[in-house]
Amino acid sequence: MADFQEESLESFLVRYKTADKSFSELKKECDTKLFAVLDLNYSLSLVTILGLGEVDNLAITKDNEKDKDRVIALFWKWKATQGYDATYLALISALLKCKEVEAAEQVCGYVYLGMDLSNISPASLATEGSLERQPQDEPHKRYLPISYSKSEQAKAPCEKDTSNIAWQIFDKCHDQLVDIIRGDDKLCHSLLEELYQCFLIGSAEKEVIQQLPCIDIRSKAIMGRVSTFISKGRNPIGSLAKLVSVLKSFEVFSAINRNLLMEARYADLKLRDVHASHSAKKSPPVSDKITTSATKYDEDLMTDSIKKYSRHMKLYYKKQKPDPKWSMDSAPSKVYVDLAVLNKDEVCSDPFSKSTIHGIDDDIFQRKDPLSVDELCNIEYGDAILIEGAPGIGKSMLAFEICSRWVKGKALMGYTLLLLFRLREKFVQDCETVKELLGCFLVGQSWKEEVVRDIIDNSGEGVIIILEGFDELPHELTTPDSVFLKLSFELPSASFIFTSRPSAKHCLKQEILFERHVEVIGFTKPSIEKYVTEFFKGNSEHITSFNQHLEESPKIRDSLYIPVNLVIVCTIFEQSIRNEEQVPLKGIVTSTKLYDVMIKTLLYRHMKSQNPAKSISIPDLNRLPYNLAIEFKKICEIAYNGLREKKTKLLFYANDEFETFGSNFETLGIMQKEIQLYPGKGDVVVYSFLHLTIQEFLAAYHVSQLPRKEIKEHFHRYKNVRNLATMLRFLAGLTELKSITISVNKELYNMNTLHCLYESGDESIISRLFNKSHEIFKIRRLLPKATPQDMYIIGRCIALSKCQWELSFTLRGVTHDHIERLQRGLYSEKFISCKINEISFSLNPIGDEGMIKLLCFPDRILHHLVSLRLSTCELQLQSAIEFAKRFEKFHNLSTLLYHNNRLQEGDQRSLLEAMIPMHNIKRVSFSKLSSEECSLLLTKVTNLSTVELYQLGSDSIKAIVECVPCAASLRVLRIEQSQCAVENLNQLPKALSSSTLENLELINCNINFDIVPIIVEAVLESTHLATLGLRDNFIGDKGGFLLCKMLKQLFSGTTTNRRHNSLKFLDIGHNNFTEVGVSDFVTLLASLKVADCDFALFVSLSWKDFETKFNCYSDAEKFLKFDRNED
Template sequence: MLLKELCSLKLHLFDQYKAKEEHLKNVFTELFITEGDIEKVNHEHEVLQIDDAFKTCKSQNRSIKCNDVFSLNKNEKKKIVLTKGIAGIGKTVSVHKFILDWAEGKANGNIDCVFLLPFRKINCIKNRAISLHEFLQKFNPEMQDLETTKINKVYKCTLAFIFDGLDESRLSLDFDSGMVTSVEERSSVDELFASLVNRTLLPSALVWVTSRPAAANQIPPEYVGLFTEVRGFTDQQKEEYFSKRFKDTTQTSRMISHIKKSRSLYIMCYIPVFCWITATVLQDIPIGNNAEDINTTLTEMYIHFLEHTKLLDSNETMILKLAKLAFEQLKKENIVFYEKDLQACDIDVSDFESTGMLTEIFQQEAGLHEVKVFCFVHLSVQEFLAAVHVFLCYLNKNMEELQFFFEETQNKVRLNCELQSESPLHYLLVKIPDSRLMDLDMSHNELQDSGVKLLSDALKKPDCQLKILRLESCKLTGQSCESVASVLQSSNSRLIELDMSNNELQDSGVKLLSDGLKKPNCQLKILRLESCKLTGQSCESVASVLQSSNSRLIELDMSHNELQDSGVKLLSDGLKKPNCQLKILRLERCKLTGQSCEFVASALQSSNSRLIDLDMSYNNLRDSGVKLLSDALKKPNCQLEILRLKRCALTGQSCESVASVLQSSNSRLIELDMSHNELQDSGVKLLSDGLKKPNCQLKILRFEIQMHLYVDLIHMSRKTFIKLYYILYIMRCV
């Protein structure tokens, strides 16, 4: 009983913890926690992972209670429980509920003593040599008054160490060296933690570690006996939370009904802290019958949150300083900071404390040795304020502050961040076009159609100089094509290169783009539409562009789309028109056969053809198709210089066809790729013979090769003084 009383006393040391304890009893709502496993780190923004992950887990996993985490771990050799969950999902609250129920004798009676060890406080002593006993005394000063005999008994009892917030840790963890074996042995804090995890120190002790997902893999899975994940609130738990928050059942019912109408609010409210923010914002707003009555974007919610708490009116200067702090620390990936960090942003801690903002958007905690620890109430609040700082930097033309976001070389910019269409930073970038910006890459961001609409509006402004735009993998649909098409036909547009690959544009989207490409103001020269869910119907639209008198298109990539032979026929018809300017055509993995080669061959020998670079790799062309292509390559009108036929089901017979091209007086071929085909030695020998002919212009050759032919080719190139480069495959590659 003495040990339990000792640890219970810890829960009542500070007045603020008493308040939290009472509040926890009144409003605590059971969370949806599941048993899981370590997964590959998902670099997508945490909020964006919620909906899909929650739908999956509800049907596949049973819920477990936070009080059961140790009892569910049946692995006698691995005493570690690792719980992950995104910011604000309820990890720390679950830990506090576990301790409270244990201290009151409601659960885990087999545990004699529980030590709560937040990493944000551990950071304060991370550079000290310290023993485990001294370490625990820092967190539990009352242990210093215990008699020596009682201290020795402590470490023979069943102990539970709860390390909360691994993602906030600034320790350098190494689980393989410098292990500690005694509670009196002094070492670094990170070695003490690692020794408890790998059980060289107090092997019978129970250890529970909580972390955000991105940091959870710092602990090797071989040390973990049970993985759990806090998933947030289920629908029923959301209703329970709001019912506890608002005693008025009518108000609660209307608020829950409205949240269900707004998908963005509905998803966000899986996270308990968002429920709190939503309740704070909406509690005094009359709720109508339409979902539009209430703001639903995260940005708007936080603006109204600040307005509701009156912080914008009374503490504007401090808000701006906190915004700078949020930005500077986010750059360093810090979500916990200390007094020196505040001072670097011109924040005086004593003045700051007098503003009364601690419980609204910013928190201060007592660290060790009177060191003060600070954080925002939630990561998304920090992100929002950081975006506010960025926005103000743009307004004030403070470009030096914003260099962090860009890799800039001669007016070329690649954004070093992941954006959502509704993020304040994205809104900022499109509302204030940089007149110097000529190359913008926003690929692999959650822009969606709404984001491209905003971007397109900026591109039509007269001061916009942008020439190159990359939007690969941005979750776009054909609706974005309509927005971009409006840019292409604008008299202000200077766009010459566009990449919309890996988006579900479909044929309807390409039709809209094509209409824009035919307008007289359109300057576009390069268009990439790889993996856009297209069919042969898109080829008809593009072909109409190629034969337009206004078309300036010189490069087109439609790879990884099911164009099939019928689509290539339409494209080839366009290539033969006198207005066609196309020089580069890429058709990798388009479900083509040798029949496509017949259509392309007719285009190549046309007097109007300007095609110099053709890629038909990863199609089932076979030898018959290459024979048709080769016949065209020997015609005087053919301009082709680069031909790629990688993995096209070819044999040595194709080498005979190509060799006849190489020795033709009309051939302009300087680069050829026939790799990943079954050419065999006999086929390569035929190619070698073609390379020796005086008319051969080839400079680059790629194919799989055998060692004895390597020597023959080197000898041949010296004899004929041909500058020949090739890739040597000693082993067959995939």
């Protein structure tokens, strides 16, 4: 469009001389259909005119690469901000101010013409005459017509909230998948394994599914879990892509897979191909692979150029040094950190596995085995290994150790070439193609192109590549099209080792299937003891004294699994002994105090090195000698500036950061100076802090020296910035929160606020913030996952409060150690006046030991507990017995979820007996109850309103049915994953006729046509049943016909008969209906009158496929509900 002057809103509207004189239609809230189809470009001016700020602009541009997606995201943000004020009129006004007249005309055209905007031409909109409102055209029907609205399509790419659409696509093929799986037990087992391998089904869920009684129920359970994962997961599109990848490896699913992909294309969802085959070979046991490392490489792979490259790299590595971040002069050099390898084929139950859990969702329940460096180096061609670990725990040193062993011929002898890419280095990050990266160590060599071509021609066979520090890459270099991820796809026969912090692991696992997942767990207790012994050269007196100090300072003891911390603490102790000074470790309970002492010690070492003969005491950071204070201030500023980078800066190049500080810059022992050898470019001086946490402490110290107003601004500006969370904790500790006003959200999803309160050391602040007894604070789904020390802090804050709490740690990696620390925090105050209403430890391997710790919580906590959720916690008989003994303490307990534990029939009798005198219990769940236990539950435990039972045997189901009339208070009965049959349900009509049960759910109980007549008779006999749930069964068309007859009898009779009927909801989702069965229901529902019928039928999304096949579908649609995706 040619240049033009901004048109005023008034003159623009004059051109639309409509019957709508007051423009009332334009004053309505904006329809989101517009957002995906308005034809305009994203601009900062549009952001500003819509009333949004720079922060919004940065977030939108960061989260969306395409200009179109940014426009959509912008409008969604504007609508969310403005609410009811986000009208068509406001949007037109903003567009005109941006000179986007054509887009403004499109808006008017939509409102007054009701046109499909994707086909609107601007010329057709501006007319001189009156624009009469026309009915909106029906959208053109395309292949496999799920009813995706344009608003849904638009929302998906910009809000990253596509769970509904991704789940809709899957749900349409749900029943087809079940039908195929249930016919082949071997296929069912293989599919379950593949879904587990790619984390669409968790290990705990896999264990439960494998124990289900028949293949029909197992098939439904498998698809049910996948449905939940796609529906509720944080990356639904990625989950759907994984499913497509899994199905692709089974020929029997090829037709379904094609349909899934077509549906995704229609919905404008981009399902990335998961390049790594999910049917990859299982890595053999370490013991079987030992010979692999010692095998000589294939001579055919050794071209002349590769031989030269191999020699070149070995010389290059000999000049390199291992990552020295935790090496200090007095530290032993031959103590390596401990490793653990994940064993995906077993669930963890041993102490070693539980001791290594760091709260990662996909490995919480998996067994871990100790692993040596020798065993780690047994890597087969084409394998990919993931090595993860916390910052400073020794990943870089481990990567270099592997490299060093190859150079010396002690390991990886089957590989002709090893390439170690330290991903934080500039010359590595600057590579844009795989060819560039493979040759980045060669500058000026005439054979560079030849060797790169040879490596690619061989598909990387015989080459092992270590990508060290994936988490240190800028965000734009971690996307799927990044050269560092393309490597594994362009060199499929090469072997890869990735090292990363856990924060970047999820991104890697989306792209690469790892044969082995290794965790650097730092120093375990035996390793710490070994290190301390070597450090103090076996001096038993010093070792004993050192251990005594650790016992008095659990905060310090808990930090020693990180090598750099252990080295510094040992050094602090050694210097104090040598100088005959008091050891400054006693009584340290916060991280701020710990790192304050560490920094002082490092400064002391520097001062002592400058004047060895001079008597020097450990300095106070606020009273350093003048020259030292100047240098220290510079270092703190560098630390602060590095943290403020979008991607935390860990390396500082002399030519960039330090030229303004002068050539005599002093590191003071806090930073280390490295010489990086840039191939063909000479040496580059690089500085880095000894540990990221030290950098975070120094950054906080820098802020703490600013004026109070600026400190306060920093705290509130960055309180929700995740990579600055640790810095803010230190800031809270350094300032003791003086001049900073803390506000606490009622729902806490991270530990930031509680950490800051604890670090401040001022317990009166905690007491003031949580002093209202009627207020309820909720801690749930903590990210990152809580550590044992975090649990102590939570317990401590609760103990100091007077309010009420709800705690949910579902699937958070909680072990008995976490619960013990929470218990210790609760006992830190002698008298407590708070209440905990809810606790959930479901889906955590707390085991019997953790359960017993829970039972030892303060009596006041147990007395006031209302809800306790302990499903899938690996609880066994011993904990059930102990729970029964102490159940009387749970005076107010109303909800107890206890299913899917490792208990068998008869194991829970004592617990049920303990519940009999408790009259507050309203809702319970159990698995594998015997018939006697079922009778006991329903006849002796009074006041129960909701009972949920899983994996019942036939006799147990029969007992439940017989006892339902005796449970006078029972309103909801849910039976799931149990084998229902005519013989165990034949008394159901009699039971419901004399029962007040309002909700009966028989979910995934293998109910077929033979059982339906019994259920129909039971519904007709009942005068109270309002909800009947039959989801995930095998009712089929014949059973559906009987249900239709039942509904007709209930709703088509006289008014008196309808008044007798109480049924309002019937859920028949996923019951393998064909077009015939759907037709029966649609015809019946279309005949019902809305005024006389308050009823809803919950069905599968596949029913929408028949929308155009039945003339009466629109009349029936008002009774249909499609939104019951499993929670």
